[in-house]
Amino acid sequence: MAGHNKWSQIKRKKGALDAKRSKIFTKLIKEITVAVKEGGPDPDGNARLRLVIQTSKAANMPKDNIERAVKKGEGSDAGDYSEVSYEGYGPGGVAVLVECLTDNINRTVQNLRTMFNKSGGSLGTSGSVDYLFDRKGVFVARLDPGQSIDEDELLLELADGGAEEVEFEEGYITIYSAMEDFGAMQRKVEELNLDLENAELQRLPQTTVKVEDPGAVRKVLKLIDALEDDDDVQKVYHNLELSEEVLAALE
Template sequence: MSGHSKWSTIKRKKGALDAKRSKIFTKIIKEITVAVREGGPDPEGNPRLRLAIQNSKAANMPKDNVERAIKKGSGSDGAVYTEVTYEGYATHGVAIFVECMTDNINRTVQNIRSAFNKYGGSLGTNGSLEFIFDRKGVFNIKLSDNLTLDEEEFTLEMIDAGAEEVAFEEDYVTVYCAMEDFGAMQKKVEALKLEVENAELQRIPNTTVTLDEESLRKVMKFIDVLEDDDDVQKVYHNIELNEEALAALE
């Protein structure tokens, strides 16, 4: 699964280039709100909420924002969000998977369809991209001067806990697990008191598409438009983004 490590690194580098902090906060607030409605306001008894709060800290989101989001999710008023996904292809055969949270599905599907049409893509049916993306748990753990890990020992410990792959990259270690092992791995990471920068279920491409610079820019523009939509939480694609391609986008 060497492609997973590359994907994780690219996601992190792309995130470092993004200055859309308010958009990130909005997505986290929605996730907290839905988590509270599903499992209650107590993080100890609500793994999804605990994870959302953890990711809010990694994004340097103010504590007041988190508390307001929990309060909003606990109330009977306010927006009720529905989770929906859309699958399709951009130009050049690039697979696109979009995860949304919305209080108005008609608005969302109209916006997503409009974006696909404008940039020459085509929406498919749900499940049409299952053969391209594998859903995996991904834990990005930041290494620091205060945290030294024996790579072999740590890898074996993670595998015993359900990890499928453990990748050491510069100042990070990334742990991958099957979707059904996500909760157990979350508990293990918490028990070890590791500094988790981000933890989530991701859709990892098992096959990728290589584009020339001009085509890459056009497809990434389309992806940026999707990510800018207020109803969109995450956008996954299967573009091969190597160092050369990333440099071309800067």
């Protein structure tokens, strides 16, 4: 899991998250409107909406933006989006799974195929890589600079809430849980008053692929960035393992 998460950590540390904040907000607003259209505007009775609102707050989306997105989801102009997933392979045999919300499937497929082809990869058929990923709850919390915590005690508390794995790294805690334990883990994190940056269900690779060639790694990362930048794409998952040696070569 640590290898899979490394690239997102690097981008966060380099400030790329802030640079793409408006793009992130756009994707979250789309997710909110779809969640409202699907299950209604009350987050207490709509688990999907409750989750995306929490994710939006963790991304520092203004309250007004969230409320407008909820109202849009209730209206007739909410849009007719289809939830679709696409699978393929990038350079070096890296598996890539892309989740989309789109109002034009033909456009989305064409754009994704072009991006895969340009990278030297290929868009695959349904089921070609999905089996390589497990759906897990992932919670990322910030630690205040200089904050002192008892890691052993915290680990016991988190395990009680359903945590399968916990990572401590440079001011952040990343917690992984089984998909079915997401709600219990969410309640435990709130009980512990952890400063959540993100909380969502993700697809994590069962195994990772180590690509030694820095040029191929750059192509994979360029493909991932291009996919994430597409308006129809909500989330991108991959099984690329980034070793410290390869990361050093990319600097």
